[in-house]
Amino acid sequence: MKKKFDLEDLDCANCARKMEDAIRKIDGVKDINISFMAQKLSIEADDDRFDEIMKEVIKACKKVEPDCNILM
């Protein structure tokens, strides 16, 4: 499944890159792209575990930048 989310308070381009790297390592994530400029996260991941994967994605983002929120 492919989905897009808005990001809030993503402040640095370097953090976006770090988040991408971290999310790519999560099991079940097929494709990830974070656009710093558009403040968007697009993710492609396994259908049956999607919610579970998103939880890990949120955790990974918080780890890089605690202020940044993924708007679900």
Next chain:
Amino acid sequence: MTKKQRKELQRIIIAAAVFFVFMIGENLGVFPFMENKLIRFIIFLVPYYIVGKDVVKGALHGIKERDIFDEEFLMTLATIGAFAVGEFPEAAAVMLFYSIGEWFQGYAVGKSRKSIKALMDIAPEYANLLMEDGSTKEVDPSEVNPGDIIMIKAGERIPVDGEILEGSSMVDTAAITGESVPRSARPGDSIISGCINGDGLLKVKVLKKYEDSTVAKILDLVENASSKKSKTEKFITRFARVYTPIVVIGAVILAFLPPLAIAGLKAAGILPEGAVDGGLLEWIRRACTFLVISCPCALVISVPLSFFGGIGAASRAGVLVKGSNYLESLGELSVLVSDKTGTLTRGEFKVSSVIPEEKREDILQLAAYAENFSDHPIARSIKAAFNKDIDEKLIKSVENISGQGIRALAKDYEILCGNDKLMRENGIDFVPCKEAGTVVYVASDGKFAGTIVISDTVKAEAKEAVSSLKKSGVKEVIMLTGDRKEVGEAVARELGLTRTYAELLPGDKVSIVEELEEKLLKNEKLAFVGDGINDAPVLARADIGIAMGSMGSDAAIEAADVVIMDDDLMRIPQVVRIARKTLSIAKQNIVFAIGVKILVLILGALGIANMWAAVFADTGVSFICVLNSLRALKE
């Protein structure tokens, strides 16, 4: 300004006020209590804390995540170092100016993001779905399916691609094409999502789901454009990755090696006691200067921002560039290869000459009567040139002779209208015509009457577009066509093209483009422009595939790297200019940022540049680079 930015700005102003009051006061000697080192420390800790609280918090977070090359961590380390060596005002100033720089950076990025968002404000919010009982229901555009009927009221945005069943209106396509003149839309016409309906009520049959509609495709494309990174961006990311560790290691070496070496040399008696000094503190101070400069932010932010701005400027002109890499390639464009029909020419046939000219009316009349019932483009162009009513009662019989033309009995004449073969077969003594275009011979009652030449017309702006491309440094403009040599050369002469390849089969285009690409130098790029309908392989093969006049043709949007939403050829030189400007801004930023940083690093190591210079080299440079990047948005 976001809420967060406003709060941050307040903090900066308060901190700056406190900082400058005490800084100036101290220098004027009005605050005698500041001679006490502890009080002085606390006083400068106040502005430091106000602006730097979050930075220090971020640094602690960085430590927890074991990311020692974290920007906030390095900044904190540098300022704590400055406090430790007694440079209190410097420590506070570094934090203050760092925050100011960050704030401006965020503000500038937010601003350019807003202009991009404005551009992306083409998403329809709802669709009026026609229910079975005749009422309408507002639903999300993604809920309507092909075959559904929707109503579009005056002033509403068209939610999905569809075909008009009832009603007519003028549709504003500016958001999609950049074209300011509204287009008329009548029953039978297809309409494109994202455009705005004028003042008519339209009943529309849905042709595509929302996610397959033009508007969704365009939004997707613009949002993802930044994921295709240009060479320049890749270079800068790689540079940033090694830059910070190198400078940090440099700082550590600078802090400890020189004092140790000097002490060692003194102990060995090579250097006299007290000759070169500065002490450990002096070297730590210099190392802190290094740490302040170690952030690659100016580079990491400003280069992608320039490309983002460039893509934004292009979209505003009705040109979709699918990635920063393509924008970069456009900036290096040196050969433009173009398809003829539909790209350089209108793809519409028009009578270009009638021979002999003095019998024009008669010849056209004969041909128009003969071709009256035909719907072939050639017949249509003859009827359009004749432009008078045709009395159909006068047409007795029409016979189509395949591969030759038409034999008709009309106006009491036996009219023959067709190619040279038709003339020969009927034993007509005709004058062969060598003009470029499609030649139609006309004969009546066994006698040759004259010749009509029909040709495609060149687009009005084509010539100017070609010369403007040449002016902007494009070396060659080459045309490929399946048409006859004479036709191709006539168009090439008219437009001032550098070369033409005519009489090509569809597969030839790819091999010619490949051949031309092989001859290019390293920093030269080739673009192919086509109408996007039959050119998909060439569009994909060329460095840059540009699809023209493809509004609504998703095949073209898919195959091309650059999509020109309206038919205007002038968009090509325009987008090349935007690309060149973007590229030069990105390069200026790189040279400026790296140059200043290296200069301050050297001066800092020698003890000439202090922390103030370092702050400038970090945030000042970032800020200037961001401002410079914003120029890419303007065209």
